[in-house]
Amino acid sequence: MLHRRHMRKDDCFPCCCYDFESVEHALWSCPVANDVWAESKLKVLKWDRCVYSFCDLINNAQSRLDPEDMELFCCVAYFIWMQRNRLVHDACSCNPKDVMQRAAKLIYDFREASAVSFPSKSAILTPELPKVWSPPDGNVYKVNWEVVVDSSHLHWWVGILIRDAEGVVLAASCEKLNLGRDIVPWIAGAIATLNFAFDVGFFDIVFEGPQSPFINQLLCRLGGSTIQDMWVMDIWDLMQKFRTCALAAVHKDCNKGAKLLAQLGAKSGFPNVWLEDFPLEILNIL
Template identity: 30%
Template sequence: MVLHPVTEEVEECMVSELIDPGLHCWRRDIIMESFQINDANAICKIPLSRRRATDSVVWLHTKTGVYSVRSGYHTARKVMTTKVWAESSSSAAGQQIWKVLWSLKVPSKLKVFGWRASHEILPTTVSLAKRKILDDDRCHCCKRFAETTIHAVWDCGVAQDIWAGSITPLQKWSTSYHNFRSLFESLMERLSKAELEFFLVQAWLIWNQRNAVIHSGQLMEPGWLNRRAEEFLAEYRKAQVVLTPSNGLSGSYVWRAPPSEEFKMNFDAAVFSDQHCSGFGAIIRNSQGEVMAAMSMGGATC
């Protein structure tokens, strides 16, 4: 593949014009004059067939080499998908979306959820049907429409019942979005950062409810999910507050953040004599002091 721009004359040039028919080798002098040096060297390294076979047109995307409308359609979709992925990572608009998403003060798993939803790689029934894993692509909750990402977390009637009781800016938001990314872009323009964080938490809970319906048939009451979103976000924000040890302890203890892109785990154990038991706890934080994971458990009885 030629990586550098060429002149119009070279664009119209046939490959056969670059080959010496008598010596059956590349016409190196013409190639060096017509192409950039790296492209020219790459062309000259391509081995030529010794069979002198007649040229023929071959479609690379079928086993037989024969073009079909079906293979053309799937190839076009693949090219467009690749283009969208490239634009989402490199374009100015794409960079802005990821900058906002990764800066939200929510657990990392929710940011990953938002990233996957924006790239349409959540395991929706539509996605699974395309992979021949499922035969039916209808939504598990409403049983009416094909379940895309935007349908599962926004358009579905079950999801809309939840959003209707959510924070005021989200209660009557439009449902005319083609995908999750376009919805997120619209929300970025009108919501505050705190409201955007709430949206991501609520969307994640709706997706989790969808999974619960599939695996256990359990459908939660919309009001409970709204309250849970508020509680979840409040609990996370409270956990982010860096607490310093009591001054009653001997010495001065100040938590120090680990280097960038590293994590620090702190742990401690205690014995409760009056209750005749012990306990253990651990917490993992990143270089900004954000809690990545935490746990506590009871120990042996005393």
């Protein structure tokens, strides 16, 4: 079992087999890491290679580098560790120049994004969304969803409401979200909603969520290199499973049913599914 989890029989660092494995050796003392640092424009090659901890390495870098160089230093360290993971888990060796180029591209993209000036909220003219829920056309089903956090602020829930062209509720659900690393509640909620709609057999849908920066990002389908950008692309890939899947943002008043379903789940602590039925608590807002 330890072998399947990539545990080594010895404590040698797999990239060089020269010293025992530690974070500071992987990022700084290892000859393989030094090849990457040599490709950077940072003046770090003459620094002492003997460091006692990762914190010592970062503190030393912060005291000797200006903020811009420190940003690049962190990006290089990140991709050196990625190089180590690729070697250990995928048996892939990397060219030091490629590692440095990826680090340089990441910091370039970050600075480009930071340089973009956004108008103030008062200067943004957004069309006013209707406050009354409208049914879908024909044989299309409208899937409304919303996420809420429970009273302990520890667990997030998603409420899902699926209706037809006559406004009849065909399916409803409240589900506790499993938030892994680097995944925000709205992303997890969107994925859970799409999976639920597909699993219960609705293949022509309008995917309708609350107006928010996340929904706007989905609508714009902006590409990028951040973790959230990658999750957004995964959601778009998931939408391709449906025969038709339109995306829409709605006013919060149109989404009260889905929000109340999420609140019911958060209050009870138990997930639930209703097929061709719904809880009486949402009757007055349908």
